[in-house]
Amino acid sequence: MTSTALDAPRESRGLRQRLRRLADAAVTPLDLDDVLDVFHPLRAGTELRGRIVEVRPETADSATLVIKPGRDWSGHVPGQYLRVGVDVDGVRLWRTYSLTHGPRRDGCISITVKAIPDGLVSGYLVRRARVGEMIQIAQADGEFVLPDPLPAKLLLVTAGSGITPVIGMLRNLYSRAVAPAIDITLVHVNVTEDSAIFRDELRAHGEAGHLRLVERYDDRDGMLDVAELETLVPDLDERLAYACGPAGLLDALEAHHEARGLDLTTERFRPVVLGETGEGGTVSFASGQVVDSDGSTPILDAGESVGVLMPSGCRIGVCFGCVLPLQAGAVRDLRNGAITVAVPGETGPEGIAIQTCINAAAGPCTIKV
Ligand SMILES: Cc1cc2nc3c(=O)[nH]c(=O)nc-3n(C[C@H](O)[C@H](O)[C@H](O)COP(=O)(O)OP(=O)(O)OC[C@H]3O[C@@H](n4cnc5c(N)ncnc54)[C@H](O)[C@@H]3O)c2cc1C
Ligand code: FES
Numbered sequence: 001m002t003s004t005a006l007d008a009p010r011e012s013r014g015l016r017q018r019l020r021r022l023a024d025a026a027v028t029p030l031d032l033d034d035v036l037d038v039f040h041p042l043r044a045g046t047e048l049r050g051r052i053v054e055v056r057p058e059t060a061d062s063a064t065l066v067i068k069p070g071r072d073w074s075g076h077v078p079g080q081y082l083r084v085g086v087d088v089d090g091v092r093l094w095r096t097y098s099l100t101h102g103p104r105r106d107g108c109i110s111i112t113v114k115a116i117p118d119g120l121v122s123g124y125l126v127r128r129a130r131v132g133e134m135i136q137i138a139q140a141d142g143e144f145v146l147p148d149p150l151p152a153k154l155l156l157v158t159a160g161s162g163i164t165p166v167i168g169m170l171r172n173l174y175s176r177a178v179a180p181a182i183d184i185t186l187v188h189v190n191v192t193e194d195s196a197i198f199r200d201e202l203r204a205h206g207e208a209g210h211l212r213l214v215e216r217y218d219d220r221d222g223m224l225d226v227a228e229l230e231t232l233v234p235d236l237d238e239r240l241a242y243a244c245g246p247a248g249l250l251d252a253l254e255a256h257h258e259a260r261g262l263d264l265t266t267e268r269f270r271p272v273v274l275g276e277t278g279e280g281g282t283v284s285f286a287s288g289q290v291v292d293s294d295g296s297t298p299i300l301d302a303g304e305s306v307g308v309l310m311p312s313g314c315r316i317g318v319c320f321g322c323v324l325p326l327q328a329g330a331v332r333d334l335r336n337g338a339i340t341v342a343v344p345g346e347t348g349p350e351g352i353a354i355q356t357c358i359n360a361a362a363g364p365c366t367i368k369v
Contacts, residue, residue, distance in 0.1 A: 044071035050137045062114040063126045076140030078172040079165045085136030095121040098164035102171030114161035144267035151240040159189040159245030184211035226256040271316040273334040281361035286368040300356040317358035325351035329365025
């Protein structure tokens with residue numbers, strides 16, 4: 001029988017499989033993927049990873065990490081975030097960081113991290129991460145993105161490291177061949193001038209006429225009261241508003257804008273949780289690990305602290321990327337105190353789906369992972 005054009009893909013698949021078997025045999029007793037991981041860790045078709053190619057200090061306690069992503073990286077929309085999995089003292093921990101890069105010829109991406117006191121991952125990334133180090137990454141995600149088409153007038157309110165998704169937006173907007181027709185006011189709040197990440201770059205945007213920059217420093221101007229916005233931004237009511245910063249500022253802004261019937265999109269770095277929490281308990285994972293956890297530690301954090309590999313996403317209760325079955329026991333929702341109870345035999349073998357990033361143990365409980 002003669003072969004046809006339709007047979008070509010089948011033949012090339014067969015050839016690939018034969019070559020793969022040959023290569024497998026050549027590296028036995030090792031696994032071929034393990035060998036490729038050493039020489040070509042960013043190849044397509046494997047777990048998505050990134051190589052740190054630069055760690056650039058921004059302020060005394062923040063740094064930008066430039067990362068070469070694996071071939072399967074599918075890009076992002078400015079304002080979105082990246083989940084990174086980092087080994088800190090032998091434990092793989094996942095955290096979320098906004099993407100801060102503009103277009104780059106080398107295809108690299110970047111995140112900018114502020115080290116918080118006692119912060120495991122932020123402290124590691126700012127002070128200990130090294131060029132050449134591989135980290136795990138996930139595809140970009142998030143809803144904190146500008147609408148298309150762009151609004152005529154935009155208000156951006158940022159505080160501290162809350163500037164990160166916004167610098168990503170600005171870098172991408174102002175690297176376009178034709179500057180966008182948009183009137184932007186950026187109110188940027190920091191404790192001190194020295195601690196302001198991207199301060200000089202933002203000033204340069206202001207001087208180039210890309211935006212009106214209102215800099216606020218707590219030590220110089222006092223804490224920003226959102227009622228001051230009406231003076232700082234006279235045409236406030238005409239501007240579509242985006243804000244990213246600490247919970248106190250975002251809560252006040254949401255109340256302020258809601259009272260005026262104005263739209264506001266926010267990005268929170270931490271979930272809104274109750275001040276008061278209850279008793280914790282022993283969390284048992286079906287994979288065998290057990291950890292005693294207090295009533296305020298999310299099950300996701302508790303599991304990761306003893307090396308349980310758990311799915312996760314935003315870590316603030318938004319994306320549902322961390323849902324796992326509660327097979328037995330009780331957990332408490334840290335946002336509203338609601339208790340979920342699973343009783344073996346009553347709730348079925350699959351248990352009850354819970355978000356592990358915003359639920360903590362409320363007594364002994366078992367999670368299937
Ligand atoms: C969508 C999204 C985008 C984010 N983007 C950025 C970013 O661009 N740059 C950046 O630096 N961070 C960003 N974060 C925050 C980041 O994901 C981590 O929460 C932060 O780095 C702390 O992690 P850690 O492991 O250092 O602290 P942990 O070891 O988890 O916590 C240490 C202590 O600090 C407290 N804590 C945890 N997070 C914060 C926080 N954000 N502020 C103050 N106290 C905290 C904890 O309650 C605990 O007491 C983002 C978070 C989200 C959800
Ligand atoms: S990780 Fe996003 S909801 Fe839990």
